[in-house]
Amino acid sequence: MSHQHLFPLFLEMGMGVDLLGEDMTKAAQRAVREAINRTSLPGIGHLVPDGDRAHMRVDVTVAVPRPDEVDRDAVAAEFPYGTVTVHPVEGGMRTPNGTDYGPGRDHLIVAVAVVAVGT
Numbered sequence: 001m002s003h004q005h006l007f008p009l010f011l012e013m014g015m016g017v018d019l020l021g022e023d024m025t026k027a028a029q030r031a032v033r034e035a036i037n038r039t040s041l042p043g044i045g046h047l048v049p050d051g052d053r054a055h056m057r058v059d060v061t062v063a064v065p066r067p068d069e070v071d072r073d074a075v076a077a078e079f080p081y082g083t084v085t086v087h088p089v090e091g092g093m094r095t096p097n098g099t100d101y102g103p104g105r106d107h108l109i110v111a112v113a114v115v116a117v118g119t
Contacts, residue, residue, distance in 0.1 A: 007057055007118030012039045018109045019097055024069040028062040028088065031113035032078045039115075055119065056082035062113040063091025082117070 016030025058079055064070060067088035076084040093110035100106055 008059070008116035009118040010039070010116070012036065012115045012117075014113045014115070016111045016113070018111075020099065020101070020105060020108070022094070022104050022107055022109050024064045024066050024088075024109060024111070025071040025074050027092070027109040027111035028064055028070050028075045028086075028113065029078055031062060031111040032060060032075055032115065035113050035115045036079065057118050058082040058084040059116040060084065060086045060113060061089060061116075062086065062111055063089050064111045065090070065092050065094040065109060 012035040014031040014033070014035030016027045016032070016034060018024075018027040018030070060075065062070065062075065067090050070086070070088035072086040072088065075086045092112055094107045095110075097106060097108040
């Protein structure tokens with residue numbers, strides 16, 4: 001079978017929240033987990049070179065209020081296989097969480113992720 005460049009084959013979306021601490025990475029990881037936890041790609045092994053899922057391409061765009069604070073490697077580590085690239089962008093949401101714990105702890109962070117998978 002010829003393995004031509006097929007990208008993206010699949011798109012999945014997810015949302016993640018950090019309730020306390022304003023941790024952009026934690027919210028991003030949760031958004032990615034939500035996306036991949038409801039996705040099954042049983043046939044992908046027939047599409048990637050040599051049937052090796054390590055050759056699967058995974059591009060993640062994650063929107064958070066402060067994208068420069070996202071640990072890209074930590075978000076990429078959420079994926080069990082594939083060549084993963086993480087692109088943090090400005091977006092998501094920062095809103096009071098009702099605790100009044102003070103700066104850096106009194107807002108919740110909402111991240112939105114789009115995961116693109118292909119070869």
